[in-house]
Amino acid sequence: MGLSKASYEAFLINNVETITSLESTLRSITWFLPGRFKDAELASEALTTSLNVVSMYHDTLLARMVKENPSYKPLIPVSLHTRFTRAWLDKSSPYKWISRALEIIKFTQLVVEMGLRRKVSVQTKWRCIVTLEVVNTRAGLRLFLLKLTRRPLVSPLIPERDFDPATLPPPNPDLQPKASTSATQLPTPLSTPDHLKNNQVPLDPHPLLSTKAERSTTAAEDYLLPKALTTSSIKPSSSLIRNLSGARDWLAEIIYILRPLVYVSLLVSDRKKSRPSNRALITALVMELISRNLRRTPPPSAELERAEYAKRDKDMIWYLLRGSIWESYTRPKLQGFAESTASKPLLGLFGSLVQDWIPLIDEYYYYTAP
Secondary structure, three states, X not given: OOOOHHHHHHHHHHOHHHHHHHHHHHHHHHOOOOOOOOOHHHHHHHHHHHHHHHHHHHHHHHHHHHHHOOXXXXXXXXXXXXXXXXXXXXXXXHHHHHHHHHHHHHHHHHHHHHHHHHHOOHHHHHHHHHHHHHHOOOOOHHHHHHHHHOOOOOOOOOOOOOOOHHHOOOOOHHHOOOOOOOOOOOOOOOOOOHXXXXXXXXXXXXXXXXXXXXXXXXXXXXXXXXXXXXXXHHOOHHHOOOOOOOHHHHHHHHHHHHHHHHHHHHHHHHHOOOOOOOHHHHHHHHHHHXXXXXXXXXXXXXXXXXXHHHHHHHHHHHHHHOHHHHHHHHHHXXXXXXHHXXXXXXXXXXXXXXXXXXXXXXXXXXXXXO
């Protein structure tokens, strides 16, 4: 008999550290599965997809538990991305469900492509990929979220797990054993920890506790600056990114969202031609650069928006794994590296891993999709 939802949630909360360690271990294993046996890439991606979906559900439960427990105080302040996305999840029901749907689609799209490749023709597979792009992630739902928030979309659209599960409070504080208040129980005197008993070298005093002669003039500043409030610290969480103010801002975001749909549409169109074409790659790259030049330059205080734009700029490195750039430059370089390191002890293992992943980049669109 299957566990009820409440029982599963209680099991998760009581074993959160073990489950988190298991998730991390299984994710590491998936990197080494491709090429080990028949359909290993399908097994690897199915496991990755399952882990991502289950982890998203676990994150939702843990976030709700933290929210309902006022005694919980994180050791590290919540990130701006988590504040912003969580505020919109609480503020807007459409944002909550559409963002989660988009994340699930992102997790499952590659395993869906692998299944289509084994069951249907190539033309049907590409038709399904184009339909997926039109209906969901890039064109339809993302444009709706852009209109709803009136702000640049961040990635990912939902909060990430940015706290240590070991720091979570016990699930039932009322059931925890309380400290004895008996008068016969005396407080335990402070003692030197075992690992410091044989230490013959005195520890340096804290700068703020040292004498004036030894104290650095910047010690107090070094201590207080990380604790100082910034502009982002006092802003409402849902307003950490400013509204799109003009036609230029809107055009930059719309071009960025439509870029993957245009790319895959041109790929399908070029497949019907006898001669290979770089039209899809060049068009997507030009759209990326146009969007980059049209978007506004956020001020230094707009930390979250600047971080999102920096992430988009870093993602441009994926063009090395697309189209003619991949076929004529990147793939030969990686193959040469794998062959040259085949006989070397440690590098040979990494080269073998690269060699196993090269065919997957050739065969599947979503491994390197924009």
